[in-house]
Amino acid sequence: MDPPARKGATLVSLQLDGLTKRFGSVVAVDDVRLTLAENETVALLGPSGCGKSTLLRLVAGLERPDAGRLLLDGRDVTLTPPQRRDVGMVFQSYALFPHLDVAGNVGFGLVEGGVPGRQREQRVAELLELVGLAGLGDRRVDRLSGGQQQRVALARALAPDPDLLLLDEPLSNLDEQLRQALKGELAQLLGVLGKRAFYVTHDQAEAFALADRVALMRAGRIVQVGPSEELLERPVSGWAARFLGHENVYPLGDHPGLPVERIAGAGGEALFRADLASLHPWEDPGDASAGTGSAFRTQARVVEAVREGLGWKATLHVPEWGVNVVWRGFDRELTAPLSPSGPIDPGGSPSQLLLTAPASAWRLLPGEGERPEGANVRTDRSSPEAVRGRREERSEDEP
């Protein structure tokens, strides 16, 4: 006897268990393990060619994995053909049927599901209402704007009320303004529907806006999974940090002066979070008001400063650490003047600043394949006392 269907009763709703897909000698998806909880939206984020779309196609059943299993609400669907998976998909190109009108497209899956005519019409109207296209049912799909086509594609995928919604870069074919608008709508819609969704994108802003958790993918592997803040604050590797937009990532081997605890034998990379740092005028009286309590107080010199919108992007040289650091900030955050035109004449008096930052600004990145752990920050050399001591030495030279 078959056990009774327990749809939604299990905690585990979608489980990717060691999914692997090869194309010839290329491993497009490499032993991916991931679990989506009920009502959760997970974004697959990665550069183009990292295998994220292939992974989505594996989940949809459009590709067959070479290894691994796929469990949907506890049932093994690894070999189930797509038409029997109960999974809705929004394609990057929308893939609307050009021979059907809008209602025909939205109702396509309902016909396959055997929904009778009256009920089908009602459901189609309901969905068009939901995506803001009420009354456009008899429109030809090639007469719609890009944004409208996108909405039809979404309504079509949602119509059969699938167990899981897959979205493959659904906003990438739209212009910037429309993308911003639709991003908000889509986030709201996913929240209202409470549907679990799997969202593929190469745009981190999109991933962070729409997803409860983000899975960062590189070369077929998922290198890090977590809520967006976790990914941003504690990237797992130098690659992850750079991909997510961090500019101050340093290989330990090239920079012996970095204030991080090294793990014996390990290469590794360190991240400096300039967003946690502040700049103060060096000439500021030696009183401890500027950045007191900061773990790091060190001298910095402006190498280059460029206007960026209403703020600045400054490249600072920090002699103590032996690196250049990129710092961004708005005018109002500036307590010290940045020379607007860099680089500074090396013969003249360099524009000197005091850079302060909390201990958490420096992180040792654990590397891919390991779980990120707390930062191993070495504070002895960069303690406020040490910085002040050196500062006093310097100030004697400058009357």
Place this chain on the structure above:
Amino acid sequence: MAHVAGGVATLFLAAFLLVPLGVILGRGLAPGEEPLGAALLRTLTDPYYLGRIGFTLGQALLSTVLTVALGLPTALLLARYRFRGKRALTAAFTIPFVMPTVVAGIGFMALAGPRGVLGVDLRNSLAIVLLAHVFYNFSVVARLVASFLERVAPQLEEAASTLGAGRWRTLWRVTLPLALPATLAAAVLTFIFCFTSFGVILILAPAAQFATLEVEIYNLTARLLKLDAAAALVLVQLLLVLAASSVYTRLQARLAVPVAPGSAERRPTAGTQVLLGADLLLAGGLILAPLLALLVQAFTGPGGDFPSLATFGSLLEARQSLGFPGLWRALANSLTFATLSTLLALLIGFLFAYAVARGGWRVLDQASLLPLATSPVTLAFGYLLTFPLLVTTFWGIPLAHALLAFPFVARTLLPALRSLPAQQLEAAALLGAGPLRALWRVELPLLRSALLTAAAFAFAISMGEFGASLLLVRPEYATLPVAIYDRLGRPGAVNYGQALALAAVLMLLTALVMLILQRRGRSEF
């Protein structure tokens, strides 16, 4: 300069296409003293001619249905499955399209004629007419629809499957509806080809009850000298073909579909493999059987010995008593006419394409399809009526061939000319080259590949052209197809053997030209 080119091209088209058509029109509508339309009405109410119109329509419809029935599944399989030998097979499918009608006709004679290898005599039956028409047009349907389906984004079918449609449901609800415009377009094209069928009928089913309008026009003109009735039938045929052509152009406009990169080709499953094998065996057999039969019989000696060159030998030694030339003369005529008409077609085609691309002569663009709608026999008939003196000279045939090849040349050169970047010409101008110098030093070299393709097309068309040649020919100017038909019309095994041998020569020559075509990429067709 573009306007000079446009003017010359227009003058040529007007003189050698529009004026002859106009003369036929006048002759058909108001011959002699009769009131306007009286002769046309008389012809159209004559039960015999009505019967001919009915038969022509009926056989064309039947041929089209059969062609689509075989071509559509083949197109689906070609577009969606990956298998060994697919490229070779696709190339083989182009063979019938370029084979001269005479070669195809003789091929089916060798297969299922009175002396055919199969031992069944299907001559003068509807079956052999339909078979030959399917042979001829099957690849048009298969290739047109397959190349369309290959461009259709595979995501459409994937989307259907994520929405719950299995393979057959997807085929029924997505793939077939998408392929419908392309299939209809290919069907209309097939219908036009079959409707104006001439050589195939003349060779395979010469009995009176199988005469199409085209054959009837030829008979009325060349044998019965009833030119008024012929003109009336030309009008009927032209109107019907133009109506079908307009349907075709309308369908072409609907062929825009979402295109996505990536291939939808899959490996066939076991069940599909059986289907694929059966379909390709049938299609491949239909294409190859007549051509193989032709080769086998051509290389069989009088005593049944194989391989033997005896039939070819008899061609060389035979002193032709009745005025129609032997192999060398026919070959020399064919090559001369083909060369002349190719040069002429290239010249006019280039002037035309230049005027459209550079001078914006949109009207010409539409006009270039007109010769396609005009059948060879109609054109030759028009020449006979309009230029009775020209036709007695050497120039009648090359002119007609050039005009028949012209649309293909124009359609090949036009996109190539349009795709030339304007900056290169501007650069040439700034470097001191005037329009003529730029044409010579920049445009023509860049167009070399397209010009070669167009030339190969024109050459192959002229080599194989039958209807116009037959009507315009004088014995000393007989081309290979005409010489073959002449042999076939005479009694005896020797004449039959010579027809086979000549057809084999023509077939190999055409294959040679086709090889050049394949190397040189494709044109719009």
